[in-house]
Amino acid sequence: MNMELRFEQFNESPVYFFRRCGYHFQGEERGEWSFVMRLSGGDFPRFHIYAKMDGDDLLLNLHLDQKRPSYEGSHAHAGEYEGPGIIEEGMRIKAFHRPEYENKNKAFR
Numbered sequence: 001m002n003m004e005l006r007f008e009q010f011n012e013s014p015v016y017f018f019r020r021c022g023y024h025f026q027g028e029e030r031g032e033w034s035f036v037m038r039l040s041g042g043d044f045p046r047f048h049i050y051a052k053m054d055g056d057d058l059l060l061n062l063h064l065d066q067k068r069p070s071y072e073g074s075h076a077h078a079g080e081y082e083g084p085g086i087i088e089e090g091m092r093i094k095a096f097h098r099p100e101y102e103n104k105n106k107a108f109r
Helices: 014-020 086-095
Strands: 003-007 024-029 032-037 046-054 055-067
Touching: 003 086, 014 032, 014 046, 046 086, 055 086
Parallel strands: none
Antiparallel strands: 003 055, 024 032, 032 046, 046 055
């Protein structure tokens, strides 16, 4: 299971927020944004976030991708969904959510 976090009354652009956290925007699909943060010079390992708005709240799912999918056409990968590294990264992200950075203009969502 992914680590799930909820930020209530989230008034900042998710793309800007995750950029401040060190993540890069990957794209949007089916109403969810995808963000990654590499942990080394290569593409993997990397933290991977799926985020979406739920009313005024931002919901995110966090996991660690250890390596690229094993074979062409597959989306399965060696991922970690729990453990101390995931918890620590979740706490680090929560520390970035501060009211003084909130953008009240919701047009950026």
